[in-house]
Amino acid sequence: MIWYPYQQMKTMKTPYKIIDAQGVFLYTEDQKLIDSVSSWWSVIHGYKHPVLTEAIKAQADHFSHVMLGGLTHEPVQKLADKLAQWLPGDLDYCFFSDSGSVAVEVALKMALQYYVNQKDWKRTKVLSLTHAYHGDTFKAMEVGDDEDYHFILEAYGEKKDVIHIPTQISALEEAFSRYHEELNCMIVEPLLQGAGGMRMYDVSFLQRARQLCDEYGVLLIFDEVATGFGRTGNRFVSDLVQPDILVLGKALTGGYIGHAVTIANHRVYNGFYGDEPDKALMHGPTFMGNALACSVALKSIELFEQGDYLSKIARIEEITKREMAGLSHPQIREVRIMGGCVCVEVRGAASLQGFQQFAYERGVFSRPFLNYMYAMVPYVLNEDELVQVLTVMKEWFRQ
Numbered sequence: 140m141i142w143y144p145y146q147q148m149k150t151m152k153t154p155y156k157i158i159d160a161q162g163v164f165l166y167t168e169d170q171k172l173i174d175s176v177s178s179w180w181s182v183i184h185g186y187k188h189p190v191l192t193e194a195i196k197a198q199a200d201h202f203s204h205v206m207l208g209g210l211t212h213e214p215v216q217k218l219a220d221k222l223a224q225w226l227p228g229d230l231d232y233c234f235f236s237d238s239g240s241v242a243v244e245v246a247l248k249m250a251l252q253y254y255v256n257q258k259d260w261k262r263t264k265v266l267s268l269t270h271a272y273h274g275d276t277f278k279a280m281e282v283g284d285d286e287d288y289h290f291i292l293e294a295y296g297e298k299k300d301v302i303h304i305p306t307q308i309s310a311l312e313e314a315f316s317r318y319h320e321e322l323n324c325m326i327v328e329p330l331l332q333g334a335g336g337m338r339m340y341d342v343s344f345l346q347r348a349r350q351l352c353d354e355y356g357v358l359l360i361f362d363e364v365a366t367g368f369g370r371t372g373n374r375f376v377s378d379l380v381q382p383d384i385l386v387l388g389k390a391l392t393g394g395y396i397g398h399a400v401t402i403a404n405h406r407v408y409n410g411f412y413g414d415e416p417d418k419a420l421m422h423g424p425t426f427m428g429n430a431l432a433c434s435v436a437l438k439s440i441e442l443f444e445q446g447d448y449l450s451k452i453a454r455i456e457e458i459t460k461r462e463m464a465g466l467s468h469p470q471i472r473e474v475r476i477m478g479g480c481v482c483v484e485v486r487g488a489a490s491l492q493g494f495q496q497f498a499y500e501r502g503v504f505s506r507p508f509l510n511y512m513y514a515m516v517p518y519v520l521n522e523d524e525l526v527q528v529l530t531v532m533k534e535w536f537r538q
């Protein structure tokens with residue numbers, strides 16, 4: 140049987156069974172649903188996109204996968220070239236992996252080994268944010284601050300090598316003055332903390348982080364697994380403030396196949412480059428650079444570029460602000476909107492009980508968690524569809 144994610148299997152309600160998907164819609168036997176979650180924020184162009192589906196079919200006729208150990212191929216070369224050219228500055232060196240969590244592991248490993256390669260053994264600590272989420276693997280959990288993982292603390296005791304701070308410049312400055320000699324990196328979800336509760340913060344925090352990282356030689360990692368490809372209204376937050384290492388996942392393949400990439404700048408790459416074999420990056424996921432994933436990712440990026448997606452996202456934000464204006468209710472703590480993300484934070488999880496079924500009956504798939512009702516829609520949905528999603532969210536508080 141299937142063991143489902145994040146679920147108490149004993150009390151889990153039967154999941155909706157999807158039999159088809161097209162554009163922004165998921166189909167069950169008896170309902171047509173707008174996917175307001177974009178399958179965990181990844182399906183930015185919608186389902187069954189002809190260009191993306193064709194890219195996979197065409198590649199499958201050649202080969203679906205060959206390993207990158209000792210072999211290479213055109214789809215991975217083209218995607219790496221495209222990313223290097225498309226991403227800001229010298230974020231040029233692409234290390235592929237099969238999921239966002241693994242790509243975060245790779246980034247953290249890079250940051251630590253970067254200093255070990257220079258025989259700097261003191262820099263064992265990572266600075267990260269409270270409410271951070273960076274994935275479900277062990278080191279990613281550790282730099283994260285998800286309450287679901289606090290059993291790790293119970294098992295192992297306080298973390299020694301991770302310092303968590305809130306998104307306040309004063310806390311940032313204090314952490315740097317205290318720990319700068321021991322930090323190898325600072326990792327953040329820039330501007331928008333996703334799974335930690337759709338928390339939004341100002342770019343000035345990132346600008347100050349960049350300055351302090353430069354001042355003290357600490358590497359700055361942006362985990363844009365969720366924020367990349369337009370979700371915040373910026374193409375990448377890295378277009379505003381440039382990190383040393385950038386992590387992309389989720390929407391990388393337009394939501395077609397799991398794939399991710401850790402992209403280093405020249406300085407980081409150089410820290411591994413040389414004649415000594417032990418300075419190499421010792422990592423190599425079996426399915427890294429998968430040919431189907433790379434082919435579809437390349438096409439997904441082309442669609443993003445050619446379709447003027449930043450205007451689509453700006454429009455989504457504008458309509459969302461218009462529709463959500465004035466929404467208030469004793470149960471609502473705050474409504475937050477940024478780019479293609481809207482979150483209604485309530486005062487207690489109980490007030491969202493039953494919302495998923497309520498939305499289902501009104502033609503919207505939603506998956507609230509804890510105190511957060513949110514939508515991260517596919518960018519291709521039209522105004523009526525977006526209004527439908529937002530109306531369902533508002534109606535829940537009016538019944």
Ligand SMILES: *Cc1c(COP(=O)(O)O)cnc(C)c1O
Pocket residue numbers: 237238239240241243272273274275328333334362363364365366388389
């Ligand atoms: C989803 C997510 C991850 C993990 O990606 P997976 O592909 O699920 O392993 C990491 N970081 C952020 C910010 C995410 O939103």
